[in-house]
Every structure is written in structure tokens, then in C-alpha cells.
Amino acid sequence: MKQTLIIGAGPAGLSAAFYLARSGKTQVTVISNDQSALQRADKIENYFGFAEPVSGRQLLEDSRKNAERLGVAFIDTEITDLQINMEMKFEAYSSDGEKRIYDCVLIATGASRKTPPISGLKDFEGRGVSYCAVCDAFFYRGKDTAVIGSGSYALHEAMTLANTSSSVTVLTNGHEPSFEATGKIRVDKRKISAISGNDRVDSVVFEDGEKIDVSGVFIAIGTAGSTDLARKVGAPISGSNIIVDEKMSTVVPGLYAAGDCTGGLLQISKAVSDGAAAAVNMIKFLG
Numbered sequence: 001m002k003q004t005l006i007i008g009a010g011p012a013g014l015s016a017a018f019y020l021a022r023s024g025k026t027q028v029t030v031i032s033n034d035q036s037a038l039q040r041a042d043k044i045e046n047y048f049g050f051a052e053p054v055s056g057r058q059l060l061e062d063s064r065k066n067a068e069r070l071g072v073a074f075i076d077t078e079i080t081d082l083q084i085n086m087e088m089k090f091e092a093y094s095s096d097g098e099k100r101i102y103d104c105v106l107i108a109t110g111a112s113r114k115t116p117p118i119s120g121l122k123d124f125e126g127r128g129v130s131y132c133a134v135c136d137a138f139f140y141r142g143k144d145t146a147v148i149g150s151g152s153y154a155l156h157e158a159m160t161l162a163n164t165s166s167s168v169t170v171l172t173n174g175h176e177p178s179f180e181a182t183g184k185i186r187v188d189k190r191k192i193s194a195i196s197g198n199d200r201v202d203s204v205v206f207e208d209g210e211k212i213d214v215s216g217v218f219i220a221i222g223t224a225g226s227t228d229l230a231r232k233v234g235a236p237i238s239g240s241n242i243i244v245d246e247k248m249s250t251v252v253p254g255l256y257a258a259g260d261c262t263g264g265l266l267q268i269s270k271a272v273s274d275g276a277a278a279a280v281n282m283i284k285f286l287g
């Protein structure tokens with residue numbers, strides 16, 4: 001049976017899961033790290049089907065139970081990388097150290113994170129500041145690089161860079177790293193004041209006035225967001241949104257996106273509708 005991955009267990013991902021599971025055409029796996037925007041919503045009273053306000057957490061729990069009842073498998077982990085292999089299948093890498101293979105993928109990871117307000121970061125985008133190690137590591141082969149972040153995603157990006165860079169420093173910007181540094185990778189916990197350079201990045205300056213010389217700075221704060229994942233498989237983005245057509249399809253065959261990560265109205269009703277539309281078209285794609 002064909003294998004489908006849904007990244008994200010918010011309204012978009014779960015809505016898609018219902019349709020895909022009920023089609024009987026595919027085994028559906030939802031991978032999520034339990035951080036839906038809806039968890040933070042205390043009372044919902046603008047969504048269909050309730051006489052009284054309902055909490056976001058309740059909506060998510062009941063919807064997950066429904067998906068499980070329909071045969072959807074759930075894995076609680078964080079996707080750190082997405083690749084397409086020679087057989088045109090998707091390889092999903094996660095913080096539990098696994099690589100899993102799928103025929104079709106839906107990105108339903110919610111609104112992208114904001115980038116940190118570090119001086120110089122925006123100015124040097126495309127000139128030494130990157131958001132995708134697998135895409136850009138090659139440009140920094142034999143050079144010193146840095147990754148800004150402190151979690152599994154930062155470690156994953158650092159490990160990718162370590163294959164080609166001469167050194168990789170993970171800059172946690174005042175946070176405790178969630179991992180042990182090994183091999184070529186070192187960690188610096190100092191607060192960052194600026195990314196600096198002339199035409200291109202040449203250093204990162206800390207609040208204590210010291211600096212380290214690097215040619216490339218990779219941003220990997222928190223978890224891999226929707227645009228990070230889209231970039232890794234070559235799906236175009238616009239600002240912080242993944243570009244999709246009316247079928248919720250990206251330009252990459254088999255890769256779909258739904259919900260807040262596609263922009264527009266950032267509401268449950270739109271996420272649910274997107275998820276359903278994506279699923280219907282994914283079922284067609286799977287044949």
C-alpha cells in the first residue's frame with residue numbers, strides 16, 4: 001500500500017488525515033511535535049458544531065482520537081529534514097534519528113516562526129545567511145560556518161554542514177543546547193549582537209564585544225518550520241508561506257501544503273478546508 005506522511009497534527013493535518021484514511025488507498029502517518037497553535041486557544045466560539053465554547057486542546061484531542069479510530073498512525077517526533085530520493089520518494093528525517101520513506105507528503109506545520117531580531121540577519125540573506133544546510137552547504141565547503149539555534153533542528157543542520165565545512169559552531173544565543181556537541185561541531189552559548197560583514201558575512205559579533213569569523217550563518221531556531229521543509233525539496237515559498245495551487249499542491253510532484261503555512265486566513269475553518277482539499281487531490285495523485 002502507498003505510504004502518506006502528514007507533518008503536523010493541527011486542524012489542517014488532522015482534517016487531511018480523515019479523508020486520506022477513509023479513502024482506503026494509503027497508509028497514513030501523522031508526525032507531529034505537539035505544538036499546534038490551537039493548543040494556546042482557550043475558548044473557540046467561531047467554529048462549526050458547538051453549542052458552547054470549546055478549548056483548542058479539546059478540539060485537537062478529539063480529532064486525534066477520531067483519526068486513530070480511522071487507522072491513522074501517529075508518531076510524536078520532530079521532522080528535521082525532507083529529501084527526495086532517486087526513486088522520487090520522500091525521505092523524512094526526524095529527531096528520533098529515523099529516516100522514513102513516503103510516496104506523498106502534506107506539510108501542515110502551521111505558521112512559520114519569525115526570524116530572530118539579530119542585527120544584520122535580514123541584510124545578509126542570500127549573502128552568507130541561509131535557511132537550509134542541505135541546499136547551501138556546498139557553497140561553504142572548506143570554510144568556517146555557524147548555525148544559530150539550540151535544538152534538534154540546529155544539530156541536524158550543523159551535522160549536515162560538518163560534512164563539508166572546515167568548522168561548525170552552533171550559536172545558541174543565550175539558550176541551553178538540547179544536545180552534546182561532537183566532532184567538528186562546537187557550541188557557543190553567548191548572546192549575539194550582530195551578523196557582520198561587507199559584501200558578504202564575515203563574522204558574528206557577541207554582546208561581550210568579541211566575534212568569531214565565519215563565512216556562512218545558517219538559521220535553525222526552534223523546529224524546522226514549513227518554509228524550511230519546503231526549501232529542502234525545492235518547493236517555492238513567498239515570504240513565510242508555501243506557494244500552492246488550488247489543489248493545495250506545490251510544484252514538487254507529491255508534495256502538498258495546507259493550513260496556516262500557506263497563508264491567507266489564519267483560522268481553524270480555513271485550515272480544515274485546506275486539509276480536506278489537499279487530501280482529495282493527494283488521493284488522486286496516489287492513483
Ligand SMILES: Cc1cc2nc3c(=O)[nH]c(=O)nc-3n(C[C@H](O)[C@H](O)[C@H](O)COP(=O)(O)OP(=O)(O)OC[C@H]3O[C@@H](n4cnc5c(N)ncnc54)[C@H](O)[C@@H]3O)c2cc1C
Nearest residue numbers: 008009010011012033034035037079110259260266267268
Ligand atoms: C492564542 C490563539 C488563539 C486562536 N484562536 C482561534 C479561534 O478562536 N478561532 C480560530 O478559528 N482560530 C484560532 N486560532 C488560529 C488557529 O489556531 C490556527 O489557524 C490553526 O491552528 C492552524 O492550523 P494548522 O493545522 O495550519 O497549524 P497548527 O495548528 O499550528 O499545527 C501545526 C502542527 O505542525 C506541527 N509541527 C510543526 N513543525 C513540525 C516539525 N518540524 N515536525 C513535526 N511537527 C511539526 C505542530 O506540532 C502542530 O502539530 C488561534 C491561534 C492562537 C495562537
